[in-house]
Amino acid sequence: MNDVAMPIGQLARSVGCKVQTIRYYEQIGLLPPAARTAGAQRRYGEAHRQKLSFIRHARELGFPLPAIRELLALAHEQDSDCARADGIARRQLEAVNRRVAMLMSLRSELERMLKHDHGNRIRDCRVIATLADHGLCIEAHHADGADS
């Protein structure tokens, strides 16, 4: 294993993210500053790789960076209570559940829009009509929080 002295590009490839993302994480203090060569290039070891991997994995699960920051702090204090980490994950699960539910209803509406589209002219187009008239929806999706 090339445990030490890994340049940033190699680290990026090894965890599947962009070089700039790593620099960004360092900039906002999510990753500790890397060691530098005489020419000021970053060099990483296994500890950094693991931490970055943790961050990326949590990001893929949809955790926002503040939550990840908290999880990282928690992971460091080995004897602290698990309940906080548990709570963060639970909140994340609830957010995921909400998003899934919303997307499923959106999907059914899109499918319905496409299935019933008989006209080949805009004035008969179900897609446009459905979007224009909220009343044509089966379900109301205007839950609350705008989601990205």
Next chain:
Amino acid sequence: MNDVAMPIGQLARSVGCKVQTIRYYEQIGLLPPAARTAGAQRRYGEAHRQKLSFIRHARELGFPLPAIRELLALAHEQDSDCARADGIARRQLEAVNRRVAMLMSLRSELERMLKHDHGNRIRDCRVIATLADHGLCIEAHHADGADS
């Protein structure tokens, strides 16, 4: 019906969005500029309300603003072909399907993380462990990888 001369706040409430959002849509040219009172306040009629409703509905369905812009243009030329609108909706459906699939796998991992969490100390915490070790995943979520 107060068909004409509706101020921005009332319009915002009637479609369930923020006042700033409406001004933003006007600014980026998604909504045509409103009529103004002598004192330069915006006043809206039914046509504006319908257009804004269309936009909000499409946003709730996950359409990005450029796609909505295209749909609005399409809806205007009443005799153009429906295929383009259809294509946009179809692409959107595919995106929604991908997102649902991803979120479902994320959900199952989050549930697994929480279910198997027996330790009440961080060192036994499944949540932290799962995030730390990518190998504990059932499925890999790293959709695309610019890997060697």
Next chain:
DNA sequence: GCTTGAAGCTCTAGTGACTGTAGGTTTTAG
């Protein structure tokens, strides 16, 4: 007609989580 408070106005900056670009320097393979 006058007052008052809610609602409106513009303009600017901030959000989250990156991504891209310009212009220069360092490393590394041949």
Next chain:
DNA sequence: CTAAAACCTACAGTCACTAGAGCTTCAAGC
């Protein structure tokens, strides 16, 4: 020793809003 790839900093841009400062206008009650 050279040339190309990878690296560096610093800053601007993305998307779709959201928030705030500091001011003006509107509508209702008296």
